[in-house]
């Protein structure tokens with residue numbers, strides 16, 4: 393079956409239709425007999441993005457009257473699987489999580505299915521071809537984010553350009569897809585080359601360590617493409633320690649647009665940021681109420697997000713929520 397790609401706007405329209413379509417519109421869940429309980433298995437606390445994402449989920453669960461059980465897996469898949477199993481034992485109304493990597497979920501999700509507990513994927517997706525294992529996937533289009541980064545470089549590079557890439561967590565959807573989208577776009581300019589690419593695991597320390605190694609091993613680095621702001625900020629520390637000027641001697645492109653990244657962009661140390669919206673909490677709770685009430689939800693909800701230049705960062709910074 394064709395996967396329906398739905399933006400936020402049409403989800404709102406759809407839910408309006410289904411709500412009035414479902415007659416009493418009350419359904420069960422929070423407005424019905426009992427309170428909805430959600431078991432959420434979070435990736436970890438590896439980046440500014442993750443912190444903002446966690447806060448959004450916790451705040452919006454409270455606002456929606458949904459009882460939240462929350463776990464931090466320290467970026468380990470076995471911890472997420474353990475958390476999901478414990479939520480199944482506790483017979484929660486719904487399980488939601490952001491899969492740290494794309495593969496290895498079928499067994500535990502089949503256990504949730506057998507226990508009749510609906511699953512919602514947020515932020516990152518899984519590569520299982522059994523789409524009956526989850527009700528919907530709410531999150532960004534990471535390939536598109538990579539394309540936006542590549543487009544900017546193609547438009548702003550002149551002459552032979554050596555790129556070093558700081559990849560996200562190995563096997564994670566954002567790492568795989570941001571790499572794919574970026575490469576698709578820079579392929580149009582043969583003198584832009586990715587001369588080195590390695591994972592910094594989405595952390596500042598990871599980005600700094602890998603950038604230190606690149607600065608030693610690469611004779612000429614013109615651009616850093618970091619799959620998130622945190623690794624870009626780590627790279628800035630390494631570039632400065634090597635006596636070079638970030639944003640000038642070495643241009644930097646990152647993804648996320650969290651406050652620290654936007655500050656570095658406004659300061660001229662980063663050159664371009666592709667936004668990845670972490671504020672998924674409200675949409676997650678709305679989708680959860682529909683799923684628990686047995687209403688139809690789109691299989692895919694793509695979050696809205698943009699890009700920022702240095703000038704745009706200066707104006708946007710004051711009202712950034714995260």
Ligand code: GZL
Pocket residue numbers: 438439440441442515516532566594619620621622647648668
């Ligand atoms: C993207 C998210 C990524 C962020 C990183 O949606 O999964 O994980 O880009 C975070 O900052 O660690």
Ligand code: ZN
Pocket residue numbers: 494518519565568
């Ligand atoms: Zn994939």
